[in-house]
Amino acid sequence: MTADALSLTFAALADPTRRALLELLAVRPMAVTELAAPFDISLPAVSRHLKILRRAGLVERSREAQVRPCTLNAAPLKDAAAWMAHYREHWEQSFDRLDVYLQELQARRPSPSDPR
Amino acid sequence: MTADALSLTFAALADPTRRALLELLAVRPMAVTELAAPFDISLPAVSRHLKILRRAGLVERSREAQVRPCTLNAAPLKDAAAWMAHYREHWEQSFDRLDVYLQELQARRPSPSDPR
DNA sequence: AGTTTATTTAACCTTTCTGTTAACTACGCG
DNA sequence: CGCGTAGTTAACAGAAAGGTTAAATAAACT
Numbered sequence: 001m002t003a004d005a006l007s008l009t010f011a012a013l014a015d016p017t018r019r020a021l022l023e024l025l026a027v028r029p030m031a032v033t034e035l036a037a038p039f040d041i042s043l044p045a046v047s048r049h050l051k052i053l054r055r056a057g058l059v060e061r062s063r064e065a066q067v068r069p070c071t072l073n074a075a076p077l078k079d080a081a082a083w084m085a086h087y088r089e090h091w092e093q094s095f096d097r098l099d100v101y102l103q104e105l106q107a108r109r110p111s112p113s114d115p116r
Numbered sequence: 117m118t119a120d121a122l123s124l125t126f127a128a129l130a131d132p133t134r135r136a137l138l139e140l141l142a143v144r145p146m147a148v149t150e151l152a153a154p155f156d157i158s159l160p161a162v163s164r165h166l167k168i169l170r171r172a173g174l175v176e177r178s179r180e181a182q183v184r185p186c187t188l189n190a191a192p193l194k195d196a197a198a199w200m201a202h203y204r205e206h207w208e209q210s211f212d213r214l215d216v217y218l219q220e221l222q223a224r225r226p227s228p229s230d231p232r
Numbered sequence: 233a234g235t236t237t238a239t240t241t242a243a244c245c246t247t248t249c250t251g252t253t254a255a256c257t258a259c260g261c262g
Numbered sequence: 263c264g265c266g267t268a269g270t271t272a273a274c275a276g277a278a279a280g281g282t283t284a285a286a287t288a289a290a291c292t
Contacts, residue, residue: 007130014126015280016119019199026206032239045281047240052279067238067289074206081204083135084197090142090190091197131250148269161251163270168249183259183268 005057006083009076012056017041018049022058025072032068121173122199125192128172133157134165138174141188148184 003011012018017039024035036046050070053059057076061068119127128134133155140151152162166186169175173192177184 004132006135007132010126010130011279013199014123014130016123017280019122022203026203033237041280042282043238044240044283048280051240068240072203072206074203077200077203078207081197081200081207083129084193084200087138087142087188087190087193088197090188091194133250149267157250158252159269160253160271164250167270184270 005076006079008056009058009080012053012058013080015049015052017046018053021046021049021053022072025059025070026074029062029069029071032070035070121192122195124172125174125196128169128174129196131165131168133162134169137162137165137169138188141175141186142190145185145187148186151186 013022020038021035024030024038032047032050033043035050036043039046050059050061054061058073060071060073062071129138136154137151140146140154148163148166149159151166152159155162166175166177170177174189176187176189178187
């Protein structure tokens, strides 16, 4: 609750049901009942997942008659993606990470009692 | 635990301490004690955060004398980034989402009892 | 006004998370 | 061998996650 936006975003994405809900909403806005249909869990459970997605700012709810259509707002994903992009160079070269590491070790070897 | 890789990755990222740990490891591999130093929490707490990062495959531990250096493995971030990239077009146009939505509503209006 | 439809809130349960301190393991060194 | 260093595991506690069913709310429709 006191969590930062990035934590809320990643936490929201850390559940397969919630990711699936976002995928549905990527197609078009949908009512809660409509969103819930493909899942085996109860409606209140879906309602709570949506609450977590709303807490992260990924879903917005409007009101139209008795239906509350949910809309995707992908904006928070932009920040999350930006955070991860920071590591792109790392995952692109992840195969030779170990080599690099071993080289560093050797480079540091000279000092025997190596003060930290 | 039975969770899929993507869920484990996002869950690992959903904590500021763990993200900070990854940022440290992006600089160079480090020992647990060294990693723990900047944080106010106890060493066992850091050890557990590292366990979660390892469970997600983001951190690997090797062994060197009594030290267990931790290494960043950014590979899982690649999959997570790929999942999010799916939404890039959405966040890039997130300002006019509402307009699009309202247009869709109007387009559907013709059918009055609109079978779902 | 009373019913139906859509959705949330309440109350409850179980599991997982996050942190703590204390005890244990593992290795290197004098 | 016994000690110090590095790190994990154990045991415990409180908060949050995720699910359930039952009750409440809100608007639309006779």
